[in-house]
Amino acid sequence: MKSNPSKSTGSIVNLPKCPTGIKGLDEITGGGLPRGRPTLICGGAGCGKTLLAAEFLVRGAAQFNEPGVLVTFEETEAELKANVSSLGFDLAGLVKRKKIIIDFVHIERSEAQETGDFDLEGLFVRLNYAIDSIGAKRVVLDTLEVLFASIPNETILRAELRRLFRWLKDKGVTAVITAEKGRESLTRNGLEEYVSDCVILLDHRVNDQIATRHLRVVKYRGALHGTNEFPFLIGDDGVSVIPITSLALNHKASGGRIETGIPRLDAMLGGRGFFRGSSILLTGTSGTGKTIIASNFAHAAAKRGERVLFFSFEESPNQIIRNMRSIGLKLEPLVKKDLLRFHSARPTLYGLEMHLATMFREIDEFRPDVVVIDPITSLMDSGTESECKGMVTRLIDYLKAGQITSLFTSLTQGGAALAQSESAMSSLMDAWILLQDFEGNGERNRVLYVLKARGMAHSNQIREFLISDRGIDVVDAYIGPSGVLTGSARAAQGALEKAAVLASQQEAAQLKREVDRKQKALERTIADMRSDYETEATELRRIAEQVGTRTSVLGTERAASGLLRQADLKVPAHVRGNGKVNL
């Protein structure tokens, strides 16, 4: 004991709890009802008091090995067995195995004339006998208030009830007492004054023609408890209370990635797609291709062998399969392999809570890796804004706790500010892809961009995506000075650019030819000039030779004539020169 003092003080502070086994209720009450003390469950007609009490008993006997006694004042044993068996409780079997005793207490007022003093020791004896015969740890009294109608003397009755609750505590059983809701007080006959440890109030309200049950822990002496009103529902497997939010934000964050099935979109998300276990929002106006992208995502995941659960609130499974076939997505084989499961329901079929519970149950059963909800906005219409936000929060919490990647599509009303209309949800989402229409040039084109993607580098580009019979193709949208161009405008712009390139190529070739030509002309001129020069040079040489010859001839002739006239010779000076003749 001394080795861990903190633990021992902890157990002193905390009241011992008696787990109910009812989904959610143990979370709200921090472990269950106060052990060994009476708990009052009150509420109006048809809000599920008896069922909650019965489930407490059945689960106690079946799951926690705590036998129980059910004292019923209103329904007979057979009625009760039949009623709870419709909710999947094998009450009859538990009775047979002596895990539960049902004691039907019935008194008609006409039978109960009163003369003189009496007490309710008979009830105590019956209860005591029943508890002792199976070693019961839990007791349900449903509904004690009937006594007020059948026991004529209220003074004695009240004294006896006080004694009864004292006695139940002394007996050490965890008791649940149901009571009808009163006009001004919690219960019609003020039973709450006797039960001071734990009071749970049930309520069944109708909002917009859709009924929702609520549960609230009004009082829980000596323990922390959720004080809010929690929606609960009665399904095929009994009561489940869904706390609005899990108590702490402590989901594991996965570093793994999950591809979208559209390579270009993966590329926009850091090249590897979304984070596994993250929540993804896909918003867009109608006809922007939300379902197609969602289906692509589902298809890609199922193809990889992951389990995908597709909640559709607008289209039937067959319709989706048919429509996706038109873009080359074959979903049917995946459905047959049980890798892809559709769950279609009309949003107005039941209230938000029921939807949520149904989804939880489906998810529990199918154990998917990926959940697609198409579209979440359909569900939003069946509740108020805060209810919806609460619901989405719980759903995301639930999915994240299970490391399930979730894709929500959301329909934006035309004309509404895109980012604003989703404010309720967007903060809960890890990634947000926005699909948008661009109108212009007499056509409508689809673009997408990543509005946010927590924890990863992502493209800031607007991309156009094309839907063809081969599926989705994401292409670059043309972004120029005149804005974003898509569709034929993008194609036209492309052609324009191509033409411009061609033109400039031609221009360059033209210029080249011109230069070539000029070069050739230049070369020709050079050649001409050279030939001119050579001609002249040749001429010059010829003249020079002629001159030389003539001079020598002249000299010879002079000498000859001098010889003839016997003149003296002046040759040497003439020869020493440069060949030129000085006359």
Place this chain on the structure above:
Amino acid sequence: MKAKPPKARKPAQALFQLRLYVTDENPRSRAAFDNLKSICEANIKGRYRITIIDLLKHPKLAKGDQILAVPTVVRRLPNPMRRIIGTLSDTAKVLVGLDLRPAKEARL
């Protein structure tokens, strides 16, 4: 207090079978028995039988006759079943409640 042997001397046409449920022997149980006995003696003498059941000894029996309050007197016979709770201090109420009419009056 032990369960009393049958008080009937000669079984007449309508035998009143009465069960008195009590817990333990206490003044209240005693008072109820005394009152019941004197009323019966005065009104249906010789045509009644009282069985006293101590629920502490036979807790199982409480369920059969739907006993909550003690003391409770249950008229098992003749049909229909009647019951009355308390110490039976009000004779008139007991007579009405258990429908214990004297034989002569009943014949009239």
